[in-house]
Amino acid sequence: MLAKHSKNKKISDKAFITSGKAKLAISKYGKENVINATLGVLYNDLEEIYTFDIVDQEYRKLSSQDLYGYASSITGDENFKTSVKKIVLGENIESNFPNIYTDVISTPGGTGAIYNTFKNYIEYGDKVLLPNFMWSSYKLISGEAGGGYDCYSLFDSKNNFNLLSFEKKVLELSEIQKNLVIVINDPCQNPTGYTLTEDEWEKIMDILKRACKKTNIVLLNDIAYRDFDNKALEFKNIFKDIPENLLIIIAFSISKSFCSYGLRVGAQLALSSSHRVIEQFREASAYTCRGIWSNVSRAGMQMLSNIILNKNKYLELKIELDKSIKLLKRRSDIFINESKDIGLKILPYKSGFFITIPFKKGIDSKVSLELEKKNIFALVMEEGIRIAICSIPSHKFKGLASKIKEVLIEIE
Numbered sequence: 490m491l492a493k494h495s496k497n498k499k500i501s502d503k504a505f506i507t508s509g510k511a512k513l514a515i516s517k518y519g520k521e522n523v524i525n526a527t528l529g530v531l532y533n534d535l536e537e538i539y540t541f542d543i544v545d546q547e548y549r550k551l552s553s554q555d556l557y558g559y560a561s562s563i564t565g566d567e568n569f570k571t572s573v574k575k576i577v578l579g580e581n582i583e584s585n586f587p588n589i590y591t592d593v594i595s596t597p598g599g600t601g602a603i604y605n606t607f608k609n610y611i612e613y614g615d616k617v618l619l620p621n622f623m624w625s626s627y628k629l630i631s632g633e634a635g636g637g638y639d640c641y642s643l644f645d646s647k648n649n650f651n652l653l654s655f656e657k658k659v660l661e662l663s664e665i666q667k668n669l670v671i672v673i674n675d676p677c678q679n680p681t682g683y684t685l686t687e688d689e690w691e692k693i694m695d696i697l698k699r700a701c702k703k704t705n706i707v708l709l710n711d712i713a714y715r716d717f718d719n720k721a722l723e724f725k726n727i728f729k730d731i732p733e734n735l736l737i738i739i740a741f742s743i744s745k746s747f748c749s750y751g752l753r754v755g756a757q758l759a760l761s762s763s764h765r766v767i768e769q770f771r772e773a774s775a776y777t778c779r780g781i782w783s784n785v786s787r788a789g790m791q792m793l794s795n796i797i798l799n800k801n802k803y804l805e806l807k808i809e810l811d812k813s814i815k816l817l818k819r820r821s822d823i824f825i826n827e828s829k830d831i832g833l834k835i836l837p838y839k840s841g842f843f844i845t846i847p848f849k850k851g852i853d854s855k856v857s858l859e860l861e862k863k864n865i866f867a868l869v870m871e872e873g874i875r876i877a878i879c880s881i882p883s884h885k886f887k888g889l890a891s892k893i894k895e896v897l898i899e900i901e
């Protein structure tokens with residue numbers, strides 16, 4: 490019955506499957522004896538979902554009209570758009586981003602922002618450029634939008650961002666594609682917790698400006714975890730002197746930064762030096778919104794605007810975010826220090842929800858099996874184990890690195 494293009498659609502979301510196994514193990518062996526490090530959801534040290542008081546209060550205060558009504562427009566409420574610009578680009582946008590046009594389109598989460606971007610900028614059959622360590626949904630979303638993917642190596646042998654590999658792939662694909670969509674997930678990259686330095690960003694932008702001489706470039710910066718890096722770079726320092734055929738789209742989401750995963754609110758924020766490019770972005774994105782999900786949760790957008798457009802409430806949110814950053818830092822410190830002590834190699838973590846332990850290709854199923862025997866449930870990727878430090882209570886970290894090392898020594 491399926492249409493030809495849908496015949497091979499089979500989703501095997503490893504993170505959700507492993508999380509299901511973890512829940513089963515908890516019911517068998519008890520919560521204290523199981524480590525569930527699978528999902529990118531922040532939990533407190535009692536293993537309950539982490540919430541921000543200000544978000545909870547503002548959401549519960551919404552009127553029936555806001556809770557149950559349609560959004561005022563397909564592309565999002567005006568206050569929401571202003572708020573997203575404020576969160577992402579800061580104040581004084583016109584003076585900080587001279588000669589740059591911007592627009593915001595509301596989407597269901599960051600996923601919607603990524604889909605909308607892929608759908609309208611990947612030519613059918615073309616490849617989107619991704620890092621080899623990545624949030625694997627990018628591949629699926631590209632497939633759903635009619636594209637494929639290619640990868641560059643995220644790190645070089647010294648564990649620095651692999652500019653050479655990035656440049657090689659960018660230039661290679663710019664020779665053969667009319668449009669090239671490139672995903673950067675920064676800061677707090679999923680799954681490594683890596684954050685690019687300002688110098689690396691500058692070099693990336695230089696490469697993209699060179700590639701623009703050959704093809705149109707769409708840089709999609711997925712900032713799903715940005716608020717968990719309190720030293721996040723300001724975009725005004727990196728997005729300047731942008732050629733007309735370099736479109737920057739920032740994928741924004743409230744899932745992580747408002748601890749509001751189920752509200753399904755996000756946005757595309759586009760920046761371009763061409764008015765026409767922004768107009769086309771607005772028109773095509775609105776069309777896709779209407780054709781796929783119609784409009785985004787009015788309640789989620791209103792809650793966000795009520796906080797961001799009120800100085801004191803925004804400050805409260807920042808204070809609560811800061812507490813959660815400190816919690817993640819305490820957890821990552823324990824894991825990183827123990828890893829150093831016992832000689833367990835990890836990929837360069839700076840901040841965020843995840844830490845990755847690399848291993849050689851071809852042993853992933855064995856690694857999953859052996860970890861699960863020890864009641865450790867994590868996302869085992871092709872070349873690494875992603876530990877979601879966001880979901881493990883601090884007291885369960887002691888000894889975790891050692892157990893992982895035992896598994897890898899046994900298999901490698």
Ligand SMILES: Cc1ncc(COP(=O)(O)O)c(C=O)c1O
Nearest residue numbers: 529598599600624679713742744
């Ligand atoms: C890197 C990254 N980008 C985007 C998302 C999308 O999240 P959502 O669609 O819930 O906003 C996630 C969720 O896990 C993610 O890890």
